[in-house]
Amino acid sequence: MKAVVLHSNKQLIIEDFAINSPNPNECQIKIAATGVCSSDIFRSFDNGAYFYPLIMGHELSGEVVAIGENVKNIKVGDNVAVYPLIPCQNCSFCLNRAFVQCKNYDYYGSRRHGGFSEFLNVNEWNLIPLPFSVKLDRAAALEPLSVCIHAIKKCGLFGKNIQQSYENKINVAILGAGFLGLLCAKLLNWIDPQISVTLIDRNKFKLDQNKCEFQNNICLENSEEWEKYLTRNSNQFSHVIESCGSPDTFRYTIQIAQPGGTIVWMGNIYSDLEIPKKMVSSILRKELVIKGTWNSNYDPEIPDNDWYDAINILKSGFDFENLISEKISLNELPLKLKQLFSHKSRESEFNTIKIFVIPSMSEERSCN
Structure with a gap:
């Protein structure tokens, strides 16, 4: 072959x-x-x-x-x-x-x-x-789609897992507009259009792929632009998904999450992550929940798993x-x-x- x-x-x-x-x-x-x-x-x-x-x-x-x-x-x-x-x-x-x-x-x-x-x-x-x-x-x-479903479930935002009422707005930031980040954004919109999704990336080309579906696309090309953004937008998001793998964006998730928020780290990090003492104190004071996600759940004997959910989503016409x-x-x-x-x-x-x-x-x- x-x-x-x-x-x-x-x-x-x-x-x-x-x-x-x-x-x-x-x-x-x-x-x-x-x-x-x-x-x-x-x-x-x-x-x-x-x-x-x-x-x-x-x-x-x-x-x-x-x-x-x-x-x-x-x-x-x-x-x-x-x-x-x-x-x-x-x-x-x-x-x-x-x-x-x-x-x-x-x-x-x-x-x-x-x-x-x-x-x-x-x-x-x-x-x-x-x-x-x-x-x-x-x-x-189906493999990357299942990985995204797994991450969204970690947020508590998939199907029956949605825990947060609309009295407290579901406001999701996705850091990284690669294939996984864009899929997560599409999935959240498919789950419920009422969920507010903000995509952040340094690459405008990637952000433009979903510009017709999502208005909250933010291009931040470097640390200086991130610092300006953070002066106005710290503590803004109820849920944050990291899908870049950059140590910087891992730290940014902590800064933009609101008190009591949930952070899901999905990106395959490519170098060591150092978290300053002040940022650790922020995690504690805001009582953030930080979850890791790596792959997806599959069990052929249990129908409630990420892969069967992904197949059903494709059958529904998810595009x-x-x-x-x-x-x-x-x-x-x-x-x-x-x-x-x-x-x-x-x-x-x-x-x-x-x-x-x-x-x-x-x-x-x-x-x-």
Whole structure:
């Protein structure tokens, strides 16, 4: 099969890669689409891989083309999404079915091969059957969509979890207008348009992706502009979601949260966080609730989980098409990852929100 293989830092090679028949508990998936995550950028260009060679990609969907002899609930021809976290099933958290907190987890696309390829063998446990009303290319977004749902639940703002009455206005700030931040904003608007959402980012291009839906888009390009903003807007928001990963924005969440507010830290922080004594005192005096969120909850035996909620949202017609910047072939992926890293490193500009890799496009374009 064709795959994009990371052989060493910055060395991505398109090559034929051998794939075995699925093991007894696995299914072989013909991959329809795989999302490019910011973690793939740093994994490939900033020494972020656990091992080499590695096929990255953990946001994926596809069609089952073969099954192992022990597979019971999946059949050839099923459309599926992949929950990328592989729990050990033995630690104390797994025994309590808190799989997202597994101590000894594996992971498709980082700790083992993933979806930047034409095929992938996946444990039956990790496969989520899809209704045919959910298109396969859209289903590749179920992983980030579930991550956002998980974060919004941490805020207490999803469905029956909404705890705050309209006597106390729900006023949410989202720091970071990348794909996750923009998805969170769209989800909150989908949950209840009465929720006030403010998006803050340094990149005007990203903010403009939702400007027709959200008027409260604020571009703050540097620390000086943030300081001016904070003189007028400290203690303003009942809920704050951090989705950048910058230590600065982690600190800003504390400053803009109102007394008794809830802060959810979602961004994958990229350097050490130092919190001054005065800011710690502010946390205590305002009695803030700070929650961490890392992934999403999935349990095939329990219908009330983030992934099933995400599927139902897609079935309802939830639209995020304006956030998809490009759909590319496997052949185009190495260059795109390099451009994304150069943008993240501020070496050159490459404005994009979300890129999906469509393996079948490689076949189509090679025939033209």
